[in-house]
Amino acid sequence: MNMKGNHLIIVLIAIIGVYSSPNKVQAQSKTGTTVASFLTLGNGARGSALGHAYTASASGADALFWNVAGSAIPTKDKLGSVVFSNFQLFAGIDYNSFGVVLPVTEKGVLGLNASTVNYGTMLVRTGFDPEGTGEQFSASDLMIGLSYAQPLSETFYMGGQVKWISQRIWDMKASTIAIDIGLTLVTDYLNGMRLSASIQNFGGRMQLDGINIQDTYEPNPEVGGNDRVYVRKELDSWNLPLSVKFGLAAPVIKTDMYELTLMGESHQTNDQKLNADFGGEFTFKTNSTNFSTRVGYRDLFLGDEVDGHLTYGAGFDMALSKVRFGFDFAISQQNYLQNVQMIDFRIYF
Numbered sequence: 001m002n003m004k005g006n007h008l009i010i011v012l013i014a015i016i017g018v019y020s021s022p023n024k025v026q027a028q029s030k031t032g033t034t035v036a037s038f039l040t041l042g043n044g045a046r047g048s049a050l051g052h053a054y055t056a057s058a059s060g061a062d063a064l065f066w067n068v069a070g071s072a073i074p075t076k077d078k079l080g081s082v083v084f085s086n087f088q089l090f091a092g093i094d095y096n097s098f099g100v101v102l103p104v105t106e107k108g109v110l111g112l113n114a115s116t117v118n119y120g121t122m123l124v125r126t127g128f129d130p131e132g133t134g135e136q137f138s139a140s141d142l143m144i145g146l147s148y149a150q151p152l153s154e155t156f157y158m159g160g161q162v163k164w165i166s167q168r169i170w171d172m173k174a175s176t177i178a179i180d181i182g183l184t185l186v187t188d189y190l191n192g193m194r195l196s197a198s199i200q201n202f203g204g205r206m207q208l209d210g211i212n213i214q215d216t217y218e219p220n221p222e223v224g225g226n227d228r229v230y231v232r233k234e235l236d237s238w239n240l241p242l243s244v245k246f247g248l249a250a251p252v253i254k255t256d257m258y259e260l261t262l263m264g265e266s267h268q269t270n271d272q273k274l275n276a277d278f279g280g281e282f283t284f285k286t287n288s289t290n291f292s293t294r295v296g297y298r299d300l301f302l303g304d305e306v307d308g309h310l311t312y313g314a315g316f317d318m319a320l321s322k323v324r325f326g327f328d329f330a331i332s333q334q335n336y337l338q339n340v341q342m343i344d345f346r347i348y349f
Contacts, residue, residue, distance in 0.1 A: 031305075034271040035174070035206045035238040036165050038117045038141045042066075042298075043097050044085045045342040049313030049330035050279030051296020053263040055247035056184065056196035057281075060348065061099035064113040064147055067198040067245070068159035069182035071101045071111045072149035076317065076324050078348035079103040085344050090337040094118045108150035111161070117141040137170040147180070155186040165206070165240065172210035178203025178240055191251040196265075200243040207237035242270045259283045276300040279311075289318040294330070308334040317346065324348040 043065035047054035055067045060081035063070030075081055080103055087095035099113035119139040123132035142165070149159025159182050166175040182198040213233040247265030254260075263279040279296035296311040313330030326346035331339050 031271055033238070034241040034269070036141065036143075036167060036201075036240055038095070038115070039143065039165070039201050040241050040243065040269060041087070041095065043115060044083065045313055045328040045330035045344040046294070046315060048332060048340075048342050049294035049296055049311050049328070050263055050281060051277045051298040051309075051311050053247060053249075053265045053277040053279040053296060053298070055182075055198055055245045055265050055267075056194040056249035057247075057261065057263055061101045061111070061113070061346075063149075063159075063182075064099045064101070064111045064145060064161065065097065065115070067182040067184060067196050067247075068111065068147045068161045068180050069149050069157040069184040069196065069198070071147065071159055072107065072109050072151055072157050073184065073186075076319075076348050078324065079107075079109055080349045082347040082349075083344060084346075085342065088341045090334075090340070092120045094120075104148075105150070108148065111147035111149065111159075112145070113147075114142070114144045116143075139169040140167075142166045142168075145180075149182075157184045157186075158182070163201075163203070165201075165203070167206065167208075169208075170210075170212070172208045172212055174206040174208045176204035176206045176240065189250075191254040193248060193250040195246075195248050197246045198244075200245070201240040202242055203240055205237040205239055208235050239270060244268055257285055259285070273301065275302060289316060291316045292328075307337055308332060308339075313342070315344070317348070322349070 042048050042052045044062055046062060047058060047066055058066040058070040059073040060071060060075035061083040080101055082100045085097045089095060095117050097115035099111065101109045101111045104110045117140060121136050121138045124135040124137055125132055143163055145161045145163040147159055147161035149157060151157050161180040163178045164175065165178055166173065178201045180198065180200045184194055184196040187193045187195065213235060215231055215233060217229045217231045219229060245265055245267040249261055249263045251259055251261045261281045266274065266276050268274045277298045279294065281292055281294045283290050283292040293314045294312060297309050298311060299306045299309055310333040311330060313328060315326060315328030317324050317326030328344040330342040333339055
């Protein structure tokens with residue numbers, strides 16, 4: 001095990017320990033005090049089926065959304081990959097994402113990814129027109145990221161990503177820049193157990209701006225005067241959901257025909273308390289095709305604060321010439337809202 005890798009892992013674990021200390025006293029809950037919450041949804045059917053316990057397992061284009069260091073880990077002996085994902089959320093909300101990883105050096109990879117949330121078109125309603133004014137508006141979120149990752153040794157991987165994040169509602173917009181940093185260590189224990197740590201969404205604050213903050217003002221209404229003094233209202237700015245994660249993935253059973261991997265991770269955002277996710281994946285292998293089933297349990301410590309915990313799914317990948325193709329689906333079980341359905345399409349080259 002490389003000494004540099006040891007030192008960096010220890011530093012990340014120390015940061016996580018301080019950040020998530022249960023002794024930290026909070027005067028009140030910070031739930032709902034950040035923006036761009038779509039960044040914490042979890043991307044892709046595979047990671048979602050595993051209950052979001054995917055920080056250590058993610059590799060290839062998938063890793064751009066979970067732990068950028070994993071994008072430099074070969075997937076099925078391929079360094080290049082592409083992934084498309086779609087979520088069908090409640091109330092007609094549509095989530096789509098795309099990621100591509102390209103080898104640019106012998107072992108280093110460049111990544112480009114994007115995700116978008118479309119909330120659909122809605123009626124403008126007011127207190128005087130609760131059924132609608134006849135006008136319509138829409139809302140959407142967007143994230144675009146550019147990353148680089150490479151191994152620092154044969155078993156230690158590191159990566160970084162710069163992201164542009166934007167949110168829009170009607171004619172109001174907000175945007176900022178954030179960075180992700182990830183580390184993954186592949187050990188010699190338990191058939192190559194992985195240890196990973198990541199910090200995501202470390203960046204600026206977001207503040208809405210647009211024509212709706214413009215108004216006119218009458219400085220002295222008692223005596224009259226100029227009622228066409230233009231002013232701009234100052235809106236509050238809000239933090240991004242800074243996320244710190246530490247995860248492991250252990251292939252507890254590994255043969256030429258099948259593999260069972262168990263995963264777990266702890267994570268915390270600046271608007272939530274310390275939390276934990278768990279998942280398991282069983283893969284049956286043939287000469288050209290792999291079949292996988294997955295199950296997960298997310299947000300263990302949040303209890304009834306979230307609508308559902310159980311996730312599950314399946315997928316396969318197959319080799320055609322020098323390229324592999326894959327398909328995955330997942331379902332996130334909900335108690336009150338409709339279940340969330342997810343699909344992925346993958347290419348490894």
